[in-house]
């Protein structure tokens with residue numbers, strides 16, 4: 001029994017956007033085309049317009065969503081570009097994808113980024129730092145500055 005396009009769209013509207021983007025749309029061209037109106041609605045809600053040269057591309061809103069939203073959770077405020085290659089933003093490395101602040105700070109995400117030779121910008125496009133304080137300067141010069149080590153180093157030296 002063939003499924004009507006309307007019913008299919010209703011099913012899509014009940015799925016999480018990330019599942020539609022990351023699992024359903026890549027499965028086939030037909031599914032990607034069926035999902036495009038869902039992506040378009042999301043892009044419209046955030047006033048994201050496709051570049052003029054791509055406006056006739058059949059999957060333009062899917063592309064837009066993938067480049068503008070957080071790659072992990074699809075949060076629209078993805079202020080932290082992740083770049084390929086050493087030197088990051090200072091070296092003019094290309095943006096591979098973007099992350100929101102909370103995903104960019106997660107240990108698991110940080111591990112994946114470095115495992116793939118990528119670098120997340122320490123300063124977001126909104127001008128805010130990813131980490132307010134990465135480490136503190138030790139008062140007595142016994143440690144490397146990371147507070148987690150402080151107690152063990154002090155104990156080892158019997159101080």
Ligand SMILES: [Zn+2]
Pocket residue numbers: 070071072073074075099100101102103104
């Ligand atoms: Zn996120």
